[in-house]
Amino acid sequence: xxxxxxxxxxxxxxxxxxxxxxxxxxxxxxxxxxxxxxxxxxxxxxxxxxxxxxxxxxxxxxxxxxxxxxxxxxxxxxxxxxxxxxxxxxxxxxxxxxxxxxxxxxxxxxxxxxxxxxxxxxxxxxxxxxxxxxxxxx
Amino acid sequence: xxxxxxxxxxxxxxxxxxxxxxxxxxxxxxxxxxxxxxxxxxxxxxxxxxxxxxxxxxxxxxxxxxxxxxxxxxxxxxxxxxxxxxxxxxxxxxxxxxxxxxxxxxxxxxxxxxxxxxxxxxxxxxxxxxxxxxxxxxxxxxxxxxxx
Numbered sequence: 001x002x003x004x005x006x007x008x009x010x011x012x013x014x015x016x017x018x019x020x021x022x023x024x025x026x027x028x029x030x031x032x033x034x035x036x037x038x039x040x041x042x043x044x045x046x047x048x049x050x051x052x053x054x055x056x057x058x059x060x061x062x063x064x065x066x067x068x069x070x071x072x073x074x075x076x077x078x079x080x081x082x083x084x085x086x087x088x089x090x091x092x093x094x095x096x097x098x099x100x101x102x103x104x105x106x107x108x109x110x111x112x113x114x115x116x117x118x119x120x121x122x123x124x125x126x127x128x129x130x131x132x133x134x135x136x137x138x
Numbered sequence: 139x140x141x142x143x144x145x146x147x148x149x150x151x152x153x154x155x156x157x158x159x160x161x162x163x164x165x166x167x168x169x170x171x172x173x174x175x176x177x178x179x180x181x182x183x184x185x186x187x188x189x190x191x192x193x194x195x196x197x198x199x200x201x202x203x204x205x206x207x208x209x210x211x212x213x214x215x216x217x218x219x220x221x222x223x224x225x226x227x228x229x230x231x232x233x234x235x236x237x238x239x240x241x242x243x244x245x246x247x248x249x250x251x252x253x254x255x256x257x258x259x260x261x262x263x264x265x266x267x268x269x270x271x272x273x274x275x276x277x278x279x280x281x282x283x284x285x286x
Contacts, residue, residue, distance in 0.1 A: 026171075026173070029170070029171045030171040030172065033167050033168060033170075033171040034168070034171070034202045035202070035204055058222075059222040059224065059225065060198070060201050060202065060222075060225075061172070063198055063201060063225055063227070064172040064196070064198035064201075065172065067196060067197050067198040068172060068173075068174060068176075068196065068198070071176055071196065071197065072176065076178075076188075078189055080229070081197050081229055082228065082229055083226070083227065083228050083229065084197070084198075084225075084226075084227050084229070085224070085225070085226040085227070086224045086225055086226075087223065087224040088221070088222060088223055088224050131224075
Protein backbone atom coordinates (compact mmCIF):
# COMPACT_ATOMS: atom_id res chain seq x y z
CA UNK A 1 0.00 0.00 0.00
CA UNK A 2 1.46 3.41 -0.96
CA UNK A 3 2.28 5.81 1.87
CA UNK A 4 -0.37 8.49 1.94
CA UNK A 5 0.42 12.16 2.16
CA UNK A 6 -1.74 15.20 2.83
CA UNK A 7 -1.75 16.42 -0.80
CA UNK A 8 -3.25 13.13 -1.97
CA UNK A 9 -6.28 13.41 0.33
CA UNK A 10 -9.46 14.72 -1.30
CA UNK A 11 -12.85 15.64 0.11
CA UNK A 12 -15.09 12.66 -0.52
CA UNK A 13 -12.36 10.05 -0.05
CA UNK A 14 -13.76 7.10 1.84
CA UNK A 15 -12.46 4.90 4.68
CA UNK A 16 -13.73 1.35 4.62
CA UNK A 17 -16.34 0.06 4.44
CA UNK A 18 -14.99 -2.54 6.88
CA UNK A 19 -17.47 -5.28 7.64
CA UNK A 20 -17.05 -6.96 11.00
CA UNK A 21 -18.97 -9.81 12.51
CA UNK A 22 -18.95 -8.77 16.15
CA UNK A 23 -19.06 -11.88 18.31
CA UNK A 24 -20.15 -12.06 21.93
CA UNK A 25 -16.72 -13.45 22.76
CA UNK A 26 -15.03 -10.37 21.33
CA UNK A 27 -17.27 -8.06 23.35
CA UNK A 28 -16.62 -10.10 26.52
CA UNK A 29 -12.87 -10.09 25.85
CA UNK A 30 -12.88 -6.31 25.47
CA UNK A 31 -15.03 -5.80 28.56
CA UNK A 32 -12.86 -8.07 30.70
CA UNK A 33 -9.58 -6.65 29.39
CA UNK A 34 -10.71 -3.10 30.13
CA UNK A 35 -12.24 -3.62 33.57
CA UNK A 36 -15.82 -3.32 32.29
CA UNK A 37 -16.85 -6.77 33.39
CA UNK A 38 -20.53 -5.99 34.07
CA UNK A 39 -23.59 -7.97 32.94
CA UNK A 40 -24.71 -5.58 30.20
CA UNK A 41 -21.42 -6.29 28.37
CA UNK A 42 -20.97 -9.97 29.19
CA UNK A 43 -24.28 -11.73 29.68
CA UNK A 44 -27.61 -11.66 27.77
CA UNK A 45 -29.73 -12.47 30.80
CA UNK A 46 -28.06 -9.85 32.98
CA UNK A 47 -28.41 -7.26 30.24
CA UNK A 48 -32.15 -7.98 29.88
CA UNK A 49 -32.58 -7.36 33.60
CA UNK A 50 -31.29 -3.85 32.90
CA UNK A 51 -33.95 -3.36 30.23
CA UNK A 52 -31.63 -3.98 27.28
CA UNK A 53 -32.46 -6.35 24.41
CA UNK A 54 -29.43 -8.47 25.31
CA UNK A 55 -25.68 -7.99 25.62
CA UNK A 56 -24.36 -4.77 24.12
CA UNK A 57 -20.87 -3.60 23.22
CA UNK A 58 -19.30 -0.94 25.46
CA UNK A 59 -19.22 2.51 23.87
CA UNK A 60 -15.44 2.42 24.33
CA UNK A 61 -15.24 -0.61 22.01
CA UNK A 62 -17.13 1.30 19.31
CA UNK A 63 -14.73 4.20 19.83
CA UNK A 64 -11.78 1.79 19.56
CA UNK A 65 -13.08 0.30 16.30
CA UNK A 66 -13.57 3.75 14.75
CA UNK A 67 -10.14 4.81 15.99
CA UNK A 68 -8.67 1.71 14.34
CA UNK A 69 -10.49 2.50 11.07
CA UNK A 70 -8.71 5.87 11.07
CA UNK A 71 -5.27 4.63 12.13
CA UNK A 72 -5.46 1.87 9.46
CA UNK A 73 -6.15 4.60 6.90
CA UNK A 74 -3.26 6.73 8.22
CA UNK A 75 -1.02 3.67 7.95
CA UNK A 76 2.71 4.47 7.93
CA UNK A 77 2.25 8.06 6.72
CA UNK A 78 3.39 9.60 10.01
CA UNK A 79 0.03 11.40 10.35
CA UNK A 80 -1.65 11.30 13.75
CA UNK A 81 -5.18 11.00 15.02
CA UNK A 82 -5.54 14.23 16.98
CA UNK A 83 -9.20 14.09 17.95
CA UNK A 84 -12.09 11.65 17.85
CA UNK A 85 -15.61 12.48 18.96
CA UNK A 86 -18.28 9.81 19.15
CA UNK A 87 -22.02 9.75 19.81
CA UNK A 88 -23.64 6.46 20.77
CA UNK A 89 -27.10 6.73 19.22
CA UNK A 90 -28.26 3.13 19.57
CA UNK A 91 -26.74 0.10 21.28
CA UNK A 92 -24.28 -1.98 19.25
CA UNK A 93 -25.34 -5.60 19.71
CA UNK A 94 -23.02 -8.57 19.23
CA UNK A 95 -23.91 -11.55 17.03
CA UNK A 96 -24.50 -9.05 14.24
CA UNK A 97 -22.46 -7.78 11.33
CA UNK A 98 -21.55 -4.13 11.64
CA UNK A 99 -19.86 -1.92 9.08
CA UNK A 100 -17.29 0.80 9.80
CA UNK A 101 -17.29 3.75 7.43
CA UNK A 102 -15.52 7.05 6.99
CA UNK A 103 -15.76 10.00 4.63
CA UNK A 104 -13.37 12.95 4.28
CA UNK A 105 -15.40 16.13 4.79
CA UNK A 106 -12.75 18.85 4.99
CA UNK A 107 -9.08 19.46 4.33
CA UNK A 108 -7.15 22.36 5.86
CA UNK A 109 -3.95 22.92 3.85
CA UNK A 110 -2.51 25.59 6.19
CA UNK A 111 -2.47 23.11 9.07
CA UNK A 112 -2.28 19.91 6.99
CA UNK A 113 -5.36 18.77 8.84
CA UNK A 114 -8.11 16.47 7.57
CA UNK A 115 -11.61 16.11 9.04
CA UNK A 116 -13.45 12.84 8.62
CA UNK A 117 -16.98 11.72 9.44
CA UNK A 118 -16.95 8.17 10.81
CA UNK A 119 -19.80 5.87 11.67
CA UNK A 120 -20.86 2.32 12.51
CA UNK A 121 -23.96 0.92 10.86
CA UNK A 122 -25.94 -2.26 11.34
CA UNK A 123 -27.30 -4.64 8.69
CA UNK A 124 -30.24 -2.27 8.10
CA UNK A 125 -27.87 0.65 7.37
CA UNK A 126 -28.91 2.37 10.60
CA UNK A 127 -26.11 4.52 12.02
CA UNK A 128 -25.66 3.23 15.56
CA UNK A 129 -22.56 5.29 16.32
CA UNK A 130 -21.52 8.49 14.60
CA UNK A 131 -18.40 10.55 15.03
CA UNK A 132 -15.84 12.95 13.65
CA UNK A 133 -12.08 12.60 13.54
CA UNK A 134 -9.27 15.12 13.00
CA UNK A 135 -6.02 13.92 11.51
CA UNK A 136 -2.82 15.96 11.41
CA UNK A 137 -0.25 15.26 8.72
CA UNK A 138 3.48 15.99 9.12
CA UNK B 139 -38.06 20.83 34.02
CA UNK B 140 -35.25 22.80 35.60
CA UNK B 141 -32.13 20.78 36.21
CA UNK B 142 -31.26 21.09 39.88
CA UNK B 143 -27.60 20.84 40.91
CA UNK B 144 -24.97 22.72 42.88
CA UNK B 145 -23.30 25.09 40.37
CA UNK B 146 -20.12 25.04 42.49
CA UNK B 147 -19.34 21.55 41.26
CA UNK B 148 -18.78 22.76 37.68
CA UNK B 149 -15.06 22.95 37.01
CA UNK B 150 -14.00 21.67 40.45
CA UNK B 151 -11.63 18.69 40.27
CA UNK B 152 -13.33 15.96 42.27
CA UNK B 153 -10.83 13.21 41.80
CA UNK B 154 -7.24 12.46 40.89
CA UNK B 155 -6.77 8.72 40.51
CA UNK B 156 -3.81 6.72 41.78
CA UNK B 157 -1.23 6.03 39.04
CA UNK B 158 -1.76 2.91 36.95
CA UNK B 159 1.40 1.52 35.37
CA UNK B 160 1.10 0.37 31.76
CA UNK B 161 3.17 -2.61 30.65
CA UNK B 162 3.92 -3.82 27.13
CA UNK B 163 1.79 -6.86 28.02
CA UNK B 164 -1.18 -4.62 28.91
CA UNK B 165 -0.89 -2.94 25.51
CA UNK B 166 -0.61 -6.37 23.86
CA UNK B 167 -3.78 -7.61 25.58
CA UNK B 168 -5.63 -4.45 24.54
CA UNK B 169 -4.51 -4.94 20.91
CA UNK B 170 -5.85 -8.52 21.01
CA UNK B 171 -9.16 -7.28 22.45
CA UNK B 172 -9.70 -4.76 19.64
CA UNK B 173 -8.15 -7.04 16.95
CA UNK B 174 -5.47 -4.46 16.27
CA UNK B 175 -2.81 -5.53 13.75
CA UNK B 176 -0.97 -2.25 13.05
CA UNK B 177 2.75 -3.07 13.60
CA UNK B 178 3.34 0.31 15.31
CA UNK B 179 1.26 -1.08 18.18
CA UNK B 180 1.95 -4.82 17.96
CA UNK B 181 5.44 -5.50 16.57
CA UNK B 182 8.43 -4.29 18.63
CA UNK B 183 10.88 -4.55 15.70
CA UNK B 184 8.66 -2.58 13.32
CA UNK B 185 7.74 -0.05 16.03
CA UNK B 186 11.43 0.58 16.73
CA UNK B 187 11.78 1.96 13.19
CA UNK B 188 8.54 3.97 13.53
CA UNK B 189 7.97 7.54 14.69
CA UNK B 190 8.08 6.70 18.42
CA UNK B 191 11.04 4.30 18.47
CA UNK B 192 9.05 1.82 20.53
CA UNK B 193 5.65 0.19 20.71
CA UNK B 194 2.98 2.63 21.81
CA UNK B 195 -0.66 2.00 22.71
CA UNK B 196 -3.37 2.55 20.08
CA UNK B 197 -4.98 5.98 20.69
CA UNK B 198 -8.21 4.50 22.05
CA UNK B 199 -6.32 2.94 24.96
CA UNK B 200 -6.49 6.38 26.59
CA UNK B 201 -10.20 5.95 27.33
CA UNK B 202 -9.76 2.68 29.23
CA UNK B 203 -8.51 4.29 32.46
CA UNK B 204 -11.25 4.45 35.04
CA UNK B 205 -12.36 6.97 37.54
CA UNK B 206 -12.53 5.72 41.12
CA UNK B 207 -15.43 3.81 42.57
CA UNK B 208 -16.65 6.92 44.40
CA UNK B 209 -17.34 8.58 41.06
CA UNK B 210 -21.08 8.94 41.56
CA UNK B 211 -20.68 10.48 44.98
CA UNK B 212 -19.23 13.46 43.12
CA UNK B 213 -21.09 13.36 39.82
CA UNK B 214 -24.84 13.93 40.06
CA UNK B 215 -27.28 11.45 38.58
CA UNK B 216 -30.69 12.49 37.34
CA UNK B 217 -32.98 9.48 37.41
CA UNK B 218 -32.28 5.78 37.57
CA UNK B 219 -31.28 5.00 34.01
CA UNK B 220 -27.94 6.33 32.88
CA UNK B 221 -26.09 5.56 29.67
CA UNK B 222 -22.81 6.40 28.02
CA UNK B 223 -23.86 8.87 25.32
CA UNK B 224 -20.47 9.48 23.78
CA UNK B 225 -16.96 10.80 24.15
CA UNK B 226 -14.85 13.56 22.69
CA UNK B 227 -11.19 12.70 22.93
CA UNK B 228 -8.25 14.93 22.17
CA UNK B 229 -5.16 12.77 21.77
CA UNK B 230 -2.08 14.77 22.78
CA UNK B 231 0.69 12.16 22.92
CA UNK B 232 0.91 8.38 22.84
CA UNK B 233 0.93 6.12 25.90
CA UNK B 234 4.12 4.07 26.13
CA UNK B 235 5.03 0.95 28.10
CA UNK B 236 6.22 1.99 31.56
CA UNK B 237 3.97 5.06 31.70
CA UNK B 238 2.14 5.63 34.98
CA UNK B 239 -1.23 7.10 34.14
CA UNK B 240 -3.50 9.26 36.28
CA UNK B 241 -6.90 10.81 35.58
CA UNK B 242 -7.88 14.19 36.93
CA UNK B 243 -11.62 14.78 36.51
CA UNK B 244 -14.20 17.50 36.88
CA UNK B 245 -17.79 18.08 35.80
CA UNK B 246 -17.56 20.33 32.73
CA UNK B 247 -21.24 21.00 32.12
CA UNK B 248 -24.77 19.80 32.78
CA UNK B 249 -27.57 20.45 30.31
CA UNK B 250 -31.03 19.25 29.44
CA UNK B 251 -32.32 18.23 26.03
CA UNK B 252 -35.68 17.05 24.84
CA UNK B 253 -35.70 14.41 22.14
CA UNK B 254 -38.29 12.14 20.54
CA UNK B 255 -38.23 9.88 23.58
CA UNK B 256 -38.64 12.67 26.13
CA UNK B 257 -36.42 14.68 28.42
CA UNK B 258 -32.77 13.84 28.97
CA UNK B 259 -30.11 15.36 31.19
CA UNK B 260 -26.51 15.22 30.00
CA UNK B 261 -23.59 15.39 32.41
CA UNK B 262 -20.22 15.99 30.78
CA UNK B 263 -17.19 14.89 32.79
CA UNK B 264 -13.80 16.06 31.58
CA UNK B 265 -10.85 13.84 32.47
CA UNK B 266 -7.29 14.89 31.83
CA UNK B 267 -5.05 11.88 31.32
CA UNK B 268 -1.44 12.42 32.40
CA UNK B 269 1.71 10.35 32.56
CA UNK B 270 4.35 10.20 35.32
CA UNK B 271 6.05 13.33 33.95
CA UNK B 272 2.79 15.26 34.32
CA UNK B 273 2.59 15.48 30.54
CA UNK B 274 -0.95 15.50 29.22
CA UNK B 275 -1.63 12.39 27.17
CA UNK B 276 -5.28 13.09 26.37
CA UNK B 277 -8.34 15.10 27.33
CA UNK B 278 -11.59 13.14 27.42
CA UNK B 279 -15.05 14.68 27.55
CA UNK B 280 -17.39 11.90 28.58
CA UNK B 281 -21.13 12.50 28.12
CA UNK B 282 -23.49 10.62 30.41
CA UNK B 283 -27.15 10.65 29.49
CA UNK B 284 -29.74 10.39 32.27
CA UNK B 285 -33.50 10.02 31.99
CA UNK B 286 -35.26 11.79 34.85
